[in-house]
Amino acid sequence: MSNIYFTVGPSQAYPTIDKHIQSALKEEIISLNHRGKSFTSLYQSAEERLKELLSIPTEYSVFFLSSGTEGMEKVIQNTVEKYSYHIITGTFGDRFYQTAKELGKVASSYFFNPTEGFRAADVVVPENAELIAFTHNDTSTGMQIPMSEIYAIGKQNPDALIAVDTVSSMPAVDIDYPKVDAVFFSVQKGFGMPAGHGVLIVSPRAIEKAKKLSDAGVNIGSYHNFIHLQKYAQKFQTPDTPNVLGIYLLNKILGDFLELGIHTIRQSTKDKSTMMYDFFKNTDRYSPLVSDIEIRSDTTLVVQVKGGSKDIIENLKKQGIIIGSGYGENKNDHIRIANFPAHTLDDVNHLITALKNM
Numbered sequence: 621m622s623n624i625y626f627t628v629g630p631s632q633a634y635p636t637i638d639k640h641i642q643s644a645l646k647e648e649i650i651s652l653n654h655r656g657k658s659f660t661s662l663y664q665s666a667e668e669r670l671k672e673l674l675s676i677p678t679e680y681s682v683f684f685l686s687s688g689t690e691g692m693e694k695v696i697q698n699t700v701e702k703y704s705y706h707i708i709t710g711t712f713g714d715r716f717y718q719t720a721k722e723l724g725k726v727a728s729s730y731f732f733n734p735t736e737g738f739r740a741a742d743v744v745v746p747e748n749a750e751l752i753a754f755t756h757n758d759t760s761t762g763m764q765i766p767m768s769e770i771y772a773i774g775k776q777n778p779d780a781l782i783a784v785d786t787v788s789s790m791p792a793v794d795i796d797y798p799k800v801d802a803v804f805f806s807v808q809k810g811f812g813m814p815a816g817h818g819v820l821i822v823s824p825r826a827i828e829k830a831k832k833l834s835d836a837g838v839n840i841g842s843y844h845n846f847i848h849l850q851k852y853a854q855k856f857q858t859p860d861t862p863n864v865l866g867i868y869l870l871n872k873i874l875g876d877f878l879e880l881g882i883h884t885i886r887q888s889t890k891d892k893s894t895m896m897y898d899f900f901k902n903t904d905r906y907s908p909l910v911s912d913i914e915i916r917s918d919t920t921l922v923v924q925v926k927g928g929s930k931d932i933i934e935n936l937k938k939q940g941i942i943i944g945s946g947y948g949e950n951k952n953d954h955i956r957i958a959n960f961p962a963h964t965l966d967d968v969n970h971l972i973t974a975l976k977n978m
């Protein structure tokens with residue numbers, strides 16, 4: 621029996637993945653030379669499809685990395701000489717902040733308690749901040765910062781670059797790219813793919829900054845610094861041997877998403893999250909950690925469970941439904957449920973029915 625994975629990442633495989641893996645084997649993708657014409661066509665196609673699906677301006681660059689976490693590191697190294705500022709809404713935002721400190725930057729932060737809401741007016745960005753780092757959807761808390769708030773903070777701080785971690789909200793999140801400078805995600809969440817592949821989208825302004833830092837003798841990293849990545853991306857290659865199978869599968873999944881249409885994907889995400897939140901609202905046992913609907917995640921729901929979550933998780937597992945436990949110290953108090961394009965309306969109904977019958 622196959623399980624349904626509502627875990628927040630890795631998560632449910634996108635339904636066409638089987639077929640695409642089969643065709644990858646048939647096309648001998650595993651042995652594909654990453655400097656050859658077939659590979660560069662593949663890179664170009666994946667980049668073009670991504671730009672089309674997400675309405676990314678042509679002058680923005682698309683880089684392939686190994687993970688979402690690597691995205692944090694590359695963004696800090698390549699855009700910050702000294703000062704970064706971090707909006708923290710959970711553990712992943714804190715990871716971004718710690719990454720900056722580990723890289724020797726002077727990082728400061730503002731922490732929002734997910735139960736108390738998000739007020740952009742509370743955010744006073746230090747004047748020297750070179751980068752403002754956001755986690756659009758913090759997977760540990762299920763708090764989602766409205767993009768409009770991110771743009772507003774960006775507008776008030778025109779000299780700072782804006783970075784957005786969208787690892788657990790892509791492709792559902794709708795971004796106005798000219799208002800941001802770095803956006804990254806990995807593929808084992810919203811793309812229903814095997815883990816081990818990351819995507820970083822950067823503005824010309826971010827690349828300029830990396831060049832400026834490098835010229836000034838600042839360490840911007842080695843093979844995956846923006847200058848190397850850009851030099852290779854211009855010929856649709858990567859500095860290292862990349863996850864070629866990952867790029868192949870991404871190109872295929874992007875094709876599937878384009879066929880479905882981004883509007884359909886986003887509307888369906890909203891419909892499914894509304895169904896789940898409506899169910900939780902009418903129970904005594906469950907309450908979403910984030911009560912303010914403006915900042916509540918559509919893609920990774922975090923729900924408090926009266927009496928603990930352990931039995932529920934185990935009971936669902938017996939029925940072939942795998943959901944996530946709470947993050948860190950909330951392991952036994954919360955459940956976490958992913959709502960990605962791979963999760964169908966039927967899957968969500970199935971989950972709700974199982975929870976009702978418990």
Ligand SMILES: *Cc1c(COP(=O)(O)O)cnc(C)c1O
Pocket residue numbers: 629686687688689690712755757758759785786787788806807818
């Ligand atoms: C999962 C996750 C990451 C880490 O991504 P990896 O691909 O595992 O490195 C970063 N940020 C957020 C918000 C995540 O959910």
